[in-house]
Every structure is written in structure tokens, then in C-alpha cells.
Amino acid sequence: MSTSLPDPIHLGYRAWRVRYDDGCTDEEYGETVANKGLILLQRGQDGPAEVDTVRHECLHAMMHNTGNVLKHKDEEQVVTLLAHGLVELIQRNPHLLRWIESRLKEDTE
Numbered sequence: 001m002s003t004s005l006p007d008p009i010h011l012g013y014r015a016w017r018v019r020y021d022d023g024c025t026d027e028e029y030g031e032t033v034a035n036k037g038l039i040l041l042q043r044g045q046d047g048p049a050e051v052d053t054v055r056h057e058c059l060h061a062m063m064h065n066t067g068n069v070l071k072h073k074d075e076e077q078v079v080t081l082l083a084h085g086l087v088e089l090i091q092r093n094p095h096l097l098r099w100i101e102s103r104l105k106e107d108t109e
């Protein structure tokens with residue numbers, strides 16, 4: 001199944017554009033280019049891997065938006081831990097996502 005990318009993603013002060021990029025290496029499933037507001041994804045990832053990569057890159061974008069002070073290696077560990085944890089949280093608890101969506105609608109109604 002093929003679906004379109006979640007483009008753009010609104011985080012912080014800007015809309016981040018989400019694109020496939022053939023320049024990503026095998027070890028690099030995605031990349032966040034903060035000064036251009038880009039989230040780049042390696043083609044060919046299956047659904048769960050692509051979701052994890054998008055979350056991972058969104059976390060990098062969040063860290064950029066909040067003036068990250070971590071060293072690159074530390075940021076990678078924090079982002080990877082949170083991305084995997086968020087995937088598991090939502091996969092194993094779909095009712096939680098529905099609850100969050102319904103509660104957040106109260107803010108726009």
C-alpha cells in the first residue's frame with residue numbers, strides 16, 4: 001500500500017516539508033535539514049520503519065526549535081529512544097491516540 005507523505009508537518013515556528021531524497025545512505029533513513037525546514041526520507045522503507053523515521057526526524061526538528069544543547073551523539077540517542085518509544089506507545093495503545101485526538105478537538109470546537 002502506498003500513501004502520500006504527511007507534508008507539511010507543522011512544528012514550532014515553521015512548516016517542515018517532507019520529501020523522499022535519493023541522497024540518503026543505507027545507514028541514514030532520514031535527515032532533518034533545519035535551516036531549510038526539510039525532513040528527507042530514504043525511499044523503500046516499509047510502513048513501520050517509515051513512521052519511525054518520520055517521528056525520529058520530527059524529534060530532531062523539535063530539538064532544533066527549542067535550541068538543543070546536546071552533543072550530536074547524545075541527541076541521536078535521545079531522539080532514537082523517544083521515536084521508538086512513541087511508535088510502541090501508539091501501536092500498542094490505539095485507544096490512546098483516539099483519546100488524544102478527541103480531547104484536542106475540544107480546543108478547536
Ligand SMILES: [Zn+2]
Binds near residue numbers: 056060076079
Ligand atoms: Zn537522527
